[in-house]
Amino acid sequence: MTDPRYMRPGVDFATGKLVEELGELQAALGKSIRWGRSSFNPEVPADQRETNADWIEREIDDVLEAIENYRREAGHKPVKAMKLSSGVPRPTDEDFRLAHAIVDSDPVLRIYAATEWDCLNDDGKTWLAVIIREARNHLIMATCQHDWRPRPFHLDLHCSKCGLDRKPRA
Ligand SMILES: [Mg+2]
Numbered sequence: 001m002t003d004p005r006y007m008r009p010g011v012d013f014a015t016g017k018l019v020e021e022l023g024e025l026q027a028a029l030g031k032s033i034r035w036g037r038s039s040f041n042p043e044v045p046a047d048q049r050e051t052n053a054d055w056i057e058r059e060i061d062d063v064l065e066a067i068e069n070y071r072r073e074a075g076h077k078p079v080k081a082m083k084l085s086s087g088v089p090r091p092t093d094e095d096f097r098l099a100h101a102i103v104d105s106d107p108v109l110r111i112y113a114a115t116e117w118d119c120l121n122d123d124g125k126t127w128l129a130v131i132i133r134e135a136r137n138h139l140i141m142a143t144c145q146h147d148w149r150p151r152p153f154h155l156d157l158h159c160s161k162c163g164l165d166r167k168p169r170a
């Protein structure tokens, strides 16, 4: 447990604290590999000694506390929404604006169990923005007067108007 006297607000301080605690956990893990889990620091007075295994546990608690503090100071961005960036494009600001307008529109809000945009968390906003973007893309593709053209290094034909790909006719 960190003495609150040594804590300050702000993400930079929280980042520094997390880096330090990760280093302390690494030191405890390293000592336990080199000298064993039941070994202890001989430089520490006998009445204050702890085993490396207990030290590791103490540093894990410190790291978890530092992670919690870091997330709080950094605005606690949800990890799930971040994972979207692998493969699936994140909604743009424009996607979010459109989703906001649709979610808060009269016909949608009149539906039982409808939730106002500002009452959704970041995961919910991202989810809806992607659903609306994909629905829009499907509609655009379905109504496009496709302009099929070959692309360099691609076997399929591509419509530059809607982005759809089509297998070339044999
Ligand atoms: Mg520590």
Ligand SMILES: [Zn+2]
Pocket: 141, 144, 145, 146, 147, 159, 160, 161, 162, 163, 164
């Ligand atoms: Zn098209």
